Each structure stands twice: as structure tokens, then as C-alpha cells.
Amino acid sequence: MAIKLSEVILGAFPQLRYEPTAKRVRASLGGNTVVDTIHARLVWEPRRITPIFAVPEAELRAELVPAGGPTADVAELPVKLSADSPPSLDPRTGFGRHTTTGEQLDVVTGTTTAPGAAFRLDDPELAGYVVLDFAAFQWREDDEEIIGHPRDPFHRVDIRASSLDVEVSLEGVTLASTNGAQLLYETFLPVRYYIPPGDVRLDLMEESRTRTVCPYKGEARYWTYPGSESGRNVAWSYDRRFRDAAQIHGLISFFNERVDLTVDGVLQPRPVTPWSRPQARA
Incomplete structure (x- = not known):
């Protein structure tokens, strides 16, 4: 029996998803390069519509330390793309609202700290990677600035x-x-x-x-x-x-x-x- 592809994609929303990207991905914080990698992955936490970057922890040019204080409560903004789609999180839901297990971390450079801007996922497929809060950094794919969130390779x-x-x-x-x-x-x-x-x-x-x-x-x-x-x-x-x-x-x-x-x-x-x-x- 034929499968409607959009139903397959929407049906995966409740799961933790990832996809490697061949693009050179760079993030900076306070003028300092935090990561420059060709090994990034796109990650969608459960119920997330838009992806964020996961980068190899070994390639970070910053220190990761346990979050210095309790994570602020982030309101969960539910949304449905259509009447038939599964409940998801509005992309405006802050990075601090995680829908999978892991460890919240501060990102520390020589001059700047980004509190809670990294998350070490508790998943074997993503071992050695941390996801970074898109809003906390300035981002480039190859030599071009990107805004809002990473582009989804399955979105046209x-x-x-x-x-x-x-x-x-x-x-x-x-x-x-x-x-x-x-x-x-x-x-x-x-x-x-x-x-x-x-x-x-x-x-x-x-x-x-x-x-x-x-x-x-x-x-x-x-x-x-x-x-x-x-x-x-x-x-x-x-x-x-x-x-x-x-x-x-x-x-x-x-x-x-x-x-x-x-x-x-x-x-x-x-x-x-x-x-x-x-x-x-x-």
C-alpha cells in the first residue's frame, strides 16, 4: 500500500531526529569563534518543528561547564501545523524547554559566557555531540550568514x-x-x-x-x-x-x-x- 510521505514526516515529530549536513558550520560568541566544523548534524528534539545544530564536542573552541544556576522555566508554546498534524512546539518556544533527556551546559569563551546555551543529549546516536542554542550565537553556513534557525533539508x-x-x-x-x-x-x-x-x-x-x-x-x-x-x-x-x-x-x-x-x-x-x-x- 502506498504511503503518503508527509504523514511519515509528521509521524516522526514525537521522536528525537537527526540528519548529518555536509555544510561547513561556524558559530561565534562575542567575536570569538566557538566552533568551525564540517561534521555538524541537524537535530530536532521530540515535537520540534525546526532543527538546531549539534556539533562535535571535541571541536568546540570553548569550555562547557554545568549550568551555573537553575534553568529558567521556559513556557511551552504548543502548536499544530494543521488540523490533522500531531501537537508540536511553536518555534518561538525557548531553547531551555527540552523534550528529551540530557545535561544543560554553559558555554564559556575567554571573554563571554552563554548561560545554558548547550545541551549534551543523552542518546547513543548523538554521543560526542552537543546541541547549541541558535539564538545565543552568530551563525554561518560556509561563508553566508544564516538567521532564524538552520534550514531544514526536507523543507522546500x-x-x-x-x-x-x-x-x-x-x-x-x-x-x-x-x-x-x-x-x-x-x-x-x-x-x-x-x-x-x-x-x-x-x-x-x-x-x-x-x-x-x-x-x-x-x-x-x-x-x-x-x-x-x-x-x-x-x-x-x-x-x-x-x-x-x-x-x-x-x-x-x-x-x-x-x-x-x-x-x-x-x-x-x-x-x-x-x-x-x-x-x-x-
């Missing part, structure tokens, strides 16, 4: 030009209308329609202070439609940080989950995702 982003008629409205007000959208297809997420700003009613919207980062697309700034509670941070646009996403640079997309999206005259159902509510972030 494809962008295709489209001449479909696309209209976005909210509570009866048209916010965008175009036949020149770029369609972004991303693993496990709804299709996103990126619209030229000239086809968006920006005069009805206000730019917000919210900023988020995506390791595949760059840094996003947001717009709010003040006429509706559902319109808070309802649209966004990415900067020009990554060449991979050049087709959507400067274009504007809306959360399908919170607007009425009509494609070639057909009203699309609103998907249920972590971004269905205004307070959730991209």
Missing part, C-alpha cells in the same frame, strides 16, 4: 509566476487585486500569494513595528488593516537578504487564514494553521 520553498486573477478582501473591503502574483509553495504551509505593491490598497493599511525572520526568505515587515481586529499584522513583505527568494522581494502577501481570498473567481477556504489568529506571528 518554490516560487512560480502566475497570471491567475487574485483578489484579497476583508469584511467586504478589497485590499488587493492582481493578475501578476508570485505563488510561493512551502512544505506543510498554505500557498502564499505575493502581490505587487501597486496592486495593494496600502492607503487603507498601516505599517506596523512587527518584524520576523525566516531562514529561507529573509526579514519581514508587516502591515495592519485597522478596520478589523483580524487585520492586525495581516500582510507582510520580505527584504532582499536572500537571493533564493528574489522573486518575492518587495511583494506583499496576506494571511490566507484571515482574509477572503478569491482565485480566478473562486473563494478559497481559510486554512487552519498557527497563523489563523492575529496574535500569532509568521
Whole structure:
């Protein structure tokens, strides 16, 4: 019997997972190189959606010491990618919330200490490795900066030009209308329609202070439609940080989950995702 591959991947979320990477991985702390390795692994702790790096402890250019104080309680932010997916942890759940056994460690360089920024996993497949808190360090893959979290080799982003008629409205007000959208297809997420700003009613919207980062697309700034509670941070646009996403640079997309999206005259159902509510972030 055929197996739906997405169900296999989602079904592994409750387990500790890892995958070697051939990339040169570098992390620095306070201007000091902490690790420079070609032997890194990507690790997903149980229920984690996004990976972090595990690096060989023998290649660390820093000292690891038992955490100097009790680990602060980190709120667990549950999330489901879809109505049918298993419960997972929102990527904003802090590094200190571990879902497998191991030892929390401080990372100490000559000038800087990163409290609790390493975790020695209690697993034979990852013996000799420690995972590092992505947010505590500055990271490069080969010679390029990476942000947000490491890229997942099983996660794709494809962008295709489209001449479909696309209209976005909210509570009866048209916010965008175009036949020149770029369609972004991303693993496990709804299709996103990126619209030229000239086809968006920006005069009805206000730019917000919210900023988020995506390791595949760059840094996003947001717009709010003040006429509706559902319109808070309802649209966004990415900067020009990554060449991979050049087709959507400067274009504007809306959360399908919170607007009425009509494609070639057909009203699309609103998907249920972590971004269905205004307070959730991209």
C-alpha cells in the first residue's frame, strides 16, 4: 500500500531526529569563534518543528561547564501545523524547554559566557555531540550568514509566476487585486500569494513595528488593516537578504487564514494553521 510521505514526516515529530549536513558550520560568541566544523548534524528534539545544530564536542573552541544556576522555566508554546498534524512546539518556544533527556551546559569563551546555551543529549546516536542554542550565537553556513534557525533539508520553498486573477478582501473591503502574483509553495504551509505593491490598497493599511525572520526568505515587515481586529499584522513583505527568494522581494502577501481570498473567481477556504489568529506571528 502506498504511503503518503508527509504523514511519515509528521509521524516522526514525537521522536528525537537527526540528519548529518555536509555544510561547513561556524558559530561565534562575542567575536570569538566557538566552533568551525564540517561534521555538524541537524537535530530536532521530540515535537520540534525546526532543527538546531549539534556539533562535535571535541571541536568546540570553548569550555562547557554545568549550568551555573537553575534553568529558567521556559513556557511551552504548543502548536499544530494543521488540523490533522500531531501537537508540536511553536518555534518561538525557548531553547531551555527540552523534550528529551540530557545535561544543560554553559558555554564559556575567554571573554563571554552563554548561560545554558548547550545541551549534551543523552542518546547513543548523538554521543560526542552537543546541541547549541541558535539564538545565543552568530551563525554561518560556509561563508553566508544564516538567521532564524538552520534550514531544514526536507523543507522546500518554490516560487512560480502566475497570471491567475487574485483578489484579497476583508469584511467586504478589497485590499488587493492582481493578475501578476508570485505563488510561493512551502512544505506543510498554505500557498502564499505575493502581490505587487501597486496592486495593494496600502492607503487603507498601516505599517506596523512587527518584524520576523525566516531562514529561507529573509526579514519581514508587516502591515495592519485597522478596520478589523483580524487585520492586525495581516500582510507582510520580505527584504532582499536572500537571493533564493528574489522573486518575492518587495511583494506583499496576506494571511490566507484571515482574509477572503478569491482565485480566478473562486473563494478559497481559510486554512487552519498557527497563523489563523492575529496574535500569532509568521
